[in-house]
Structure formats: C-alpha cells, structure tokens
Amino acid sequence: QSALTQPASVSGSPGQSITISCTGTSSDVGGYNYVSWYQQHPGKAPKLMIYDVSNRPSGVSNRFSASKSGNTASLTISGLQAEDEADYYCSSYTSSSTYVFGTGTKVTVI
C-alpha cells in the first residue's frame, strides 16, 4: 500500500487559516469515511485531532476542521497560533482492512 500524499510543508502567519491536503485513492480515502488526522510535536507521540473525516475528539480546539471530497481529504487550521507549529499526518482505512498514513506535512507559523 502506498502512503497517502500530503504537501511537505505549509506555512502561515498567526491568525491566518491554512489547509493541508491528503490525497489517496478510491481504495482508501475515497472509499470510506474513515480518515483521521494527527498532530505531532518534536519528540512527542502523535495526537489525534480529527476522526471519521470531520469529527473532533473532546478537548481539540474548534479551530481544527476537516472534510473530504472524492479521494482527497483536507485539514484546515483557522486562527493559526504558534502552538500549531508541528507535523500533521492523515490516515485512512483501506479496502484491505489495513491502515495507511500520509507522508506528513510540516506546518510552520511564520
């Protein structure tokens, strides 16, 4: 299975909104509403930010939102803050009953 495709880096100024894309195929992203997003700060374990395409776990800021269209999922961070600077990974369930992660996106707050 091939990793889902994400941009290597995205940057924005404090207060701005940024969007990270996650492109797969009809066998993963496009075939199921089982896309999740993770935030990872340096030296830390990943943290679940979004599950089932667009749902936020309790405690995650509503500045984080997500959606899916066809084979591409997207994560939007609104009102960008310094603490949002981290790596972000998408993940999807696949038709083989497995999971695949995205290539990862480094978010920089300028």
Place this chain on the structure above:
Amino acid sequence: QLQLQESGPGLVKPSETLSLTCTVSGGSISSSSYYWGWIRQPPGKGLEWIGSIYYSGSTYYNPSLKSRVTISVDTSKNQFSLKLSSVTAADTAFYYCAGQRSACYDFWGQGTLVTVSS
C-alpha cells in the same frame, strides 16, 4: 483514561528478531471497544502502520511487513506484543503502541527507539 507504555530492548542486531511489549493501564485490553496497534517512525521520517490486533486474537498487518510481523495479546497481563523478524538497519525507528477505537488511534504510548546495529 487509557495509558500505554512500550518496553523492550533498544538495540537489536541485524537478522535478529525485534520484540516489544505494550502494557495497557486504566482499562481492560479485553474491551470490545478497542483494537490495539503498532506504528513506527524512522528518525526524521513519517509514520508507518505496522498492524493491529483485537483481544480475541484477530490480526491485521501491513502487507509490506506481513511476512516478518507477529502481533499477539496477553489478556491476563493486559499487554500486547510485537515481533519483527530478520531486522535490518531499515527497521531502526521509534515504535509506538496505540489504542484504536473506531478507525483512529486515540491513545498512544510515548514511543520507544529501537536501533538495529551490530
């Protein structure tokens, strides 16, 4: 609140078997709500899903690792384990155990670095 903790050798020789254990606290590994998984991350690189197990023993593996991976569960110890055979330097990574509810990993261990070197 579930807590997970990885344990095992930090150094493994090439061609040998990597063995890690994840201890679950704050809940039962036999919960029907969870699958239990392993994810790894080579230093400076992205996440790779290794596989997952249900308390009943049902397993799912990454096709690229399937021939070398075994994940097992010990409900009496509230633990699950990873074995990866015939390791090479390419298997050097941080290894995370995680609890999977629905189709996402919402509880993670802190991760443990395993280096493959002679």
